[in-house]
Amino acid sequence: MNPEGKKLLNIVVLGFAFMFMFTAFQTCGNIEQTVLISFNSTTFHGTGYTSMAIIYGVFSASNLIAPSVITVIGPQLSMFISGLLYSAYIAMFIYPFTWSFYTASVLVGIGAAVLWTAQGNVLATNSSETTIGRNSGIFWALLQFSLFFGNLYIYCAWRGHDHITDKDHVTESLLQAESNDSSASYSSAQSGLCSQALDAFVKSCKLFITKEMLLLSTCIAYTVDFYSGVYGTSIGAMTRFGKDAKSLIGLSGICIGAGEILGGGVFGMLNKYIRFGRNPVVLLGLVTHFLAFFLIFLNIAQDAPVAPEAGTDLQAFITPSVGVALFCSFLLGLGDSCFNTQLLSIIGFMFKDNSAPAFAVFKFIQSITAAIAFFYSNYFLLHWQLLILVLFGFSGTITFFGAEWIAEKNRRNSDYDSI
Template sequence: MDAMLRNVILMGVSLMLIFTAFQTTGIIEQTVISSVKTDDPSFNGDGYLSLAIIYAAFATANWLAPSILSLSGPKYGMIMGAIPYIIFVGCFLKPTTWSLYLTSVLVGIGAAVLWTAQGNYLTLNSNETTMGRNSGIFWAIFQCSMLFGNIFVFYAFDGLSYIEEHTRRLVFLVLLGVSIAGLLLAFLLGTVSHSDAIANEAPLQALKEAPKLLVTQQMFLLCFTFIYTGLELSFFSGVYSTAIGFTLAFGERAKRLVGLSGVFIGVGEIFGGLLFGILGKKTTRYGRDPVVLLGCLVHLGCFYLIFLNLPDDSPFGKTSHLAPIESSTHCDNNYFLLFFFLFHHSANLAMLCSFLLGFGDACFNTQVIALLGILYSENSAPAFAIFKFFQSLAAAACFFYSGSIGLHYQLLILVVTVIGGTYSFWWVDWTRTSPSLEIDSVDDDAGTDVDAQGAQ
């Protein structure tokens, strides 16, 4: 194992610990807040609004991230960006409305720096031959964050329909300790020598690079893919698991299923990362576009199953309404009846959809990260800043409308954007490898290695 691969693995473990705390907090946030309001009527915070603020601040701060990295470098950029995540988790030990929203703003700013630094650091520790492998390995390690915290929550919330203060405090104390351990581990990251332009630019010049890059044809088209990754990120990280927890048809196990859903999402993410990282030469033998098409088809099927399985009003609060799969038992549609027979009470189907959400997300993100790392290997920070800007802007929009638009219309938005995002990625990848089109001159040999990341 060379020094660069060690850096990638160490970065993955560090961010995995930090996001074990943060992603678990995001998944259970709305569920926990509903219990906090029972104890403290003066508390009027909203989980969806908190997450929307995070991603809105994230999107705005992304334009400043390259300038900050030109001063700090990627290692210390990740460290600085991680600190607000720890503060955010800690605020749930004694939640107040003002601290929830203030720390949400801080997390958004920190996220912009952290994820731009992560993409830059991954690129600097890779080359065209290893970029796909390294991004896949990082993705698989990082997405273990979806497992550990959610397994803990699954057992901590066992049999609880109301999350009392003692349980909340215990959960967030553990998550806070885990996030601090991840921050300390980041100090052990090695430094690398490189020729990346961001290291040699003044902050003002670095600030100008991202807008200049955005108006290029291939980056403009990739923005449609970035937008979809943001919408589906917010859906599976904040909306879907919450909708499961509010569906009374699941009975007393509904709150436990919130954590278990996160576990299955994580399993799907890890499986995808390993499949497209370690086995990258085989899975991307014909390019990256088939992998993205696989992710598209997986998500389209998943969205249809979620439509069948959960009530339209499940993201808003506790609901006793029937899902289409259950109400269909009163009609003569044999297709619906078959699903009902196989997935009675919906819990098994809900967990299957969680896995499919994670796996499809891995299909998109591993390929997007690897493609950016190859196309913009000499100027990666602005490229990743643009990626995170559009991803976080879309995520913020999703969280803003999640509290007012029914689940089924949210699924329709995802269906439309996944088709558009897949097509735009295909166009860029085709033109990049076609000898008859001169979009750029990057050789595609690295495409046989495959491809990670994500943010939040």
């Protein structure tokens, strides 16, 4: 097999590995608020929103040391150990205690920082300027297949349930999928590991304040997981959707996955045929999300994200429609794939020589804003959350255009210098 074929195979293996790992975790994030508010116990008082806020808060802080960890032990072992931490978090749902649940949230936050920084390093080292867009799309599409399997189970298991039983807590924990690592090679020298680790940390700090990363930061901050942790919970809380409202959380996850896979596949495989660079794809993502937000505003009750276990009987501005709710799920997934594939592509291109520190900064920004978002999701009504997303989405798109202009300028200068 030629070198280019081996690199493509590495990306495919990486995508399948993450698909297996996140079959459990993404499904968990989609349903845990709904599950936990129904858990009646004198020993447990946690919430899914708080857990996700802890995860992403620790995730953001841990990104500062993630490049150093990868320098010392390599990306493959880093991803394997991180996968074990993800499995431990899911296992907490067998019988959760508040202290163990939040401790596991801290550990998975650390693991997530190392996992995603290693993923970015492997993606960049197995891509070139011409293949980074394709490889980002392929990886993203394979990863999002994880939304199908777990959410299909949730839809079937919860269909007809108007409340969550103890059995559902246990079966959620059994959704664990095997963790895996990629077969991509890592070529860092094994001598002077402490010096290399310190150098990786310093590079991360320096990259954080570069003009390019500052421009991308608003767009990165926008890509929080509203569609999984908050929107799924809101659908499940709508009693006007009938007794199958809880099972619709799983069906919503499947629709989100369909949008993610479609976007990742199309923008990955057709990347080289898209004119005017990455900007049209990001603009499509913004328009798609704005349409979804408008329909959600009309269709979902404002108190749905913070409704009690019994749900909400309030109505928004139209008669609640399951079809509209699931169509919005698809739009959220499609728009999310537009933003994330292009962010992976532009960061892999602009910071190819410092991929691990660059992706650590990317995940630092993304995770700290996600932590803030999940924290205020405990208190903010739906219309306020949608307003915040609209403001960040618009400003993030504008700043992405600026970063893409710089990337295109650098590419042209590089082509000119090589003549």
